[in-house]
Amino acid sequence: MKTETIASENLLSKQKPTNGNSNKSGSRTKVVLAGNPNVGKSVFFNHLSGMYVDVSNFPGTTVSITSAQYKNYNIYDSPGTYGVSAFTEEEKVARDVILSADVVLNVVNSLHLHRDLFLTLQLIEMGKKVSVLLNFSDEVKKNKIKIDVEKLSQLLGVEVIETSAIKKEGFDKLDFAIENSRIGNCDQKVKELLSDTAKITGSEAEALLIKEGDVEVAKRHNSDPGTVDDREYLYIQRRNRVNNIVDQVEFENSTKGIIFSKLGRMTLNPFTGIPILAFVLLVIYFFVGDLISQRVVDYTENEIGVGIFEYNLKSLVADYTPSTITVEILGENDDVIDSRSFEFPQGKSENPELAEKFKSFSTKDGSVSDFVYENPIATLFFGEFGVLTMTITYLLFLLLPLVLGFYFIMAILEDSGYLPRLATMLDRTLNRIGLNGKAVIPIMLGFGCITMANITTRILGTNRERSIVTAILQFVIPCSAQLAVIAFLLARAGTVPLLIFMVTIFTILITLSTILNRLLPGESSPLLLDLPTMKIPQLRNVLKKTFFRAYGFMKEAYVWFFVGALGIGLMQITNLLSVWQNLLEPLTTNWLKLPKEAANAFIMGMVRRDFGAAGLFDIQLSAMQITVAIITITIFVPCIASFVVMLKERGWKEGISIWIGTWITAFFIGGLVAQIII
Amino acid sequence: MALTLDKALKGHSLTIAKLPNGDIKSQLIRLGITEGLTVSCIEKLPGGTIVLRRNRQEIALGSALAKSIEIVL
Numbered sequence: 001m002k003t004e005t006i007a008s009e010n011l012l013s014k015q016k017p018t019n020g021n022s023n024k025s026g027s028r029t030k031v032v033l034a035g036n037p038n039v040g041k042s043v044f045f046n047h048l049s050g051m052y053v054d055v056s057n058f059p060g061t062t063v064s065i066t067s068a069q070y071k072n073y074n075i076y077d078s079p080g081t082y083g084v085s086a087f088t089e090e091e092k093v094a095r096d097v098i099l100s101a102d103v104v105l106n107v108v109n110s111l112h113l114h115r116d117l118f119l120t121l122q123l124i125e126m127g128k129k130v131s132v133l134l135n136f137s138d139e140v141k142k143n144k145i146k147i148d149v150e151k152l153s154q155l156l157g158v159e160v161i162e163t164s165a166i167k168k169e170g171f172d173k174l175d176f177a178i179e180n181s182r183i184g185n186c187d188q189k190v191k192e193l194l195s196d197t198a199k200i201t202g203s204e205a206e207a208l209l210i211k212e213g214d215v216e217v218a219k220r221h222n223s224d225p226g227t228v229d230d231r232e233y234l235y236i237q238r239r240n241r242v243n244n245i246v247d248q249v250e251f252e253n254s255t256k257g258i259i260f261s262k263l264g265r266m267t268l269n270p271f272t273g274i275p276i277l278a279f280v281l282l283v284i285y286f287f288v289g290d291l292i293s294q295r296v297v298d299y300t301e302n303e304i305g306v307g308i309f310e311y312n313l314k315s316l317v318a319d320y321t322p323s324t325i326t327v328e329i330l331g332e333n334d335d336v337i338d339s340r341s342f343e344f345p346q347g348k349s350e351n352p353e354l355a356e357k358f359k360s361f362s363t364k365d366g367s368v369s370d371f372v373y374e375n376p377i378a379t380l381f382f383g384e385f386g387v388l389t390m391t392i393t394y395l396l397f398l399l400l401p402l403v404l405g406f407y408f409i410m411a412i413l414e415d416s417g418y419l420p421r422l423a424t425m426l427d428r429t430l431n432r433i434g435l436n437g438k439a440v441i442p443i444m445l446g447f448g449c450i451t452m453a454n455i456t457t458r459i460l461g462t463n464r465e466r467s468i469v470t471a472i473l474q475f476v477i478p479c480s481a482q483l484a485v486i487a488f489l490l491a492r493a494g495t496v497p498l499l500i501f502m503v504t505i506f507t508i509l510i511t512l513s514t515i516l517n518r519l520l521p522g523e524s525s526p527l528l529l530d531l532p533t534m535k536i537p538q539l540r541n542v543l544k545k546t547f548f549r550a551y552g553f554m555k556e557a558y559v560w561f562f563v564g565a566l567g568i569g570l571m572q573i574t575n576l577l578s579v580w581q582n583l584l585e586p587l588t589t590n591w592l593k594l595p596k597e598a599a600n601a602f603i604m605g606m607v608r609r610d611f612g613a614a615g616l617f618d619i620q621l622s623a624m625q626i627t628v629a630i631i632t633i634t635i636f637v638p639c640i641a642s643f644v645v646m647l648k649e650r651g652w653k654e655g656i657s658i659w660i661g662t663w664i665t666a667f668f669i670g671g672l673v674a675q676i677i678i
Numbered sequence: 679m680a681l682t683l684d685k686a687l688k689g690h691s692l693t694i695a696k697l698p699n700g701d702i703k704s705q706l707i708r709l710g711i712t713e714g715l716t717v718s719c720i721e722k723l724p725g726g727t728i729v730l731r732r733n734r735q736e737i738a739l740g741s742a743l744a745k746s747i748e749i750v751l
């Protein structure tokens with residue numbers, strides 16, 4: 001999914017927004033789904049395109065453009081925005097795609113007409129061909145609200161269609177909505193105000209934005225942007241017209257119509273909110289840290305991965321190549337009860353008798369077989385770190401279950417509507433480090449995938465906030481794959497290492513953001529956040545999201561894992577690995593106090609951090625050494641994908657500084673901790 | 679001195695008297711918060727973050743922003 005998003009972005013930048021309505025003959029009609037944040041645009045997009053983009057219950061889920069073909073149309077999903085403007089990076093993305101649209105399908109949350117119709121009127125004033133999808137009609141019924149759809153359509157001058165995206169109601173009328181989209185009733189005064197500028201720009205759309213003070217759009221046409229006062233005038237006029245329309249079309253039949261979410265309230269108030277947060281974290285800990293990373297993974301990795309998959313594959317290879325197999329029978333406490341060595345100088349198939357003995361001995365309870373091949377190529381592909389053995393076990397039987405667990409939890413959190421409330425509760429705390437509560441959203445998403453979160457920083461109000469959060473994400477936030485390995489290694493190490501790890505990472509977080517807050521010029525923006533209602537997550541959506549993310553993860557990760565494993569294997573054969581190990585030895589053994597083989601983890605970690613941790617699995621480490629290794633790997637450089645996205649979003653200077661910064665900090669802090677605890 | 683939004687207490691119903699100037703004003707107007715509007719304060723957090731409600735809509739405002747909005751109780 002990540003790559004897709006990036007690709008579709010490139011596509012956008014190539015298609016320079018051109019004159020508003022002109023439908024270039026020959027090219028397909030461009031239909032853009034636009035609307036306020038969190039109104040269901042992405043649900044419609046998924047339906048129309050047959051593709052998958054994330055749907056979640058917080059403003060700011062979609063932060064880039066995704067496009068697809070639907071019938072004769074090109075359909076675009078856009079980031080939510082309360083109006084067409086350029087207050088944040090995310091809004092600029094939405095603005096440009098709306099400017100280039102032939103048809104706008106304006107998705108509206110019927111429960112929030114006051115808020116949503118502002119954008120609708122603006123789109124109409126821009127002279128866009130519009131149809132309105134009055135979404136959330138299921139909630140409207142539940143809350144006993146009556147909306148006069150015909151009257152609304154008449155006042156706006158465009159089609160208005162009732163829909164309920166999650167109940168798939170009204171989907172059959174989408175074609176009608178696209179075909180019958182038209183330019184609505186524009187306020188006469190606004191029209192006159194724009195007429196001069198529209199002559200220069202060729203469209204009302206850009207003329208309106210210029211009048212509203214959009215510097216970039218003005219530059220594109222070499223004209224002067226309007227002043228803040230101009231914008232305010234237009235905004236206030238529009239706001240009044242919205243209120244006027246809503247008064248005419250909306251009736252609340254019941255006094256009990258007000259949504260009252262008790263749980264939603266409780267998450268805001270610290271007295272109840274902090275215990276709720278603690279509870280949520282505890283559930284996550286038990287689910288991922290205990291259930292998945294110990295019980296489930298223990299089974300999948302050892303029983304299925306090593307016991308069945310690797311054993312059979314390696315045994316098959318041993319049939320045809322000279323090999324020595326050592327089998328140990330382990331007792332209940334992992335003590336060696338019995339041990340035998342089998343030698344097959346011509347391969348196992350040449351000595352059926354011994355092979356049979358090996359088979360019966362190695363299939364006893366508690367047996368562990370160690371295959372050593374003479375042939376370096378066989379070792380490279382099927383040996384202990386074999387490209388086809390270790391990598392597959394690691395990817396499929398260790399990482400995949402862990403990552404699925406994390407994605408599942410994240411999906412539940414995202415769909416519940418909890419994140420914006422957590423953002424509100426933590427607002428004050430984040431103010432201290434130069435952020436506002438909204439920063440919680442990209443940071444929490446970072447625990448899922450840093451690459452995705454790097455793009456989501458677009459929802460933040462200022463550049464300095466984006467810089468601070470980007471740094472936090474690369475330095476201290478472990479992504480799910482990484483958390484998975486950390487949880488797994490820490491489960492072996494115990495509680496004290498967990499505490500040391502958390503305290504260290506937290507201290508770096510505070511120090512880093514405090515320093516950046518001091519250094520970066522300007523001021524951060526205050527919180528202004530529309531809170532969605534809390535709801536019970538939709539199981540279907542949660543499962544779908546978990547599946548798609550896990551699929552996307554595997555699709556991206558496996559290449560790197562195979563390439564990485566091959567690289568490490570080759571370095572091992574050519575002795576380059578020992579050169580690297582010896583080179584880093586002073587750092588690894590004296591400063592970090594780890595065995596010199598731990599240096600493997602650092603080359604592997606440059607590819608992907610979760611892959612780096614794989615370098616730690618087969619080294620004997622004490623609990624404290626695990627702690628140091630994990631701290632170092634967590635701070636260490638971001639994975640290649642997120643590095644690339646970071647460069648794209650934040651530029652070379654910032655990207656490279658962060659990258660180098662993570663190297664220095666990782667080794668400095670790792671060593672410091674090592675000197676204290678080992 | 680005029681009363682500002684950060685002084686509001688949980689449960690208060692209040693009228694917005696004056697919004698701060700600049701971009702933030704436009705953003706507030708867009709969201710539906712305008713001068714003269716009556717809203718209720720449904721939560722006030724220890725750091726001064728305020729949550730307002732208007733009809734079915736709940737909006738959180740940071741303390742710095744709340745301090746710059748003048749209100750009448």
Ligand SMILES: Nc1nc2c(ncn2[C@@H]2O[C@H](COP(=O)(O)OP(=O)(O)OP(=O)(O)O)[C@@H](O)[C@H]2O)c(=O)[nH]1
Pocket residue numbers: 035036037038039040041042043044054055056057058059060061062063078079080081135136137138139163164165166167415538
């Ligand atoms: N009850 C109800 N919920 C809906 C409806 N349509 C969408 N939702 C929910 O609204 C939330 C937001 O949906 P999205 O499709 O992510 O919204 P979006 O407009 O793409 O949001 P952004 O990408 O953040 O701008 C999800 O939790 C959906 O399940 C509807 O008709 N009724």
Ligand SMILES: [Mg+2]
Pocket residue numbers: 041042043054055061062078079080
């Ligand atoms: Mg979306």
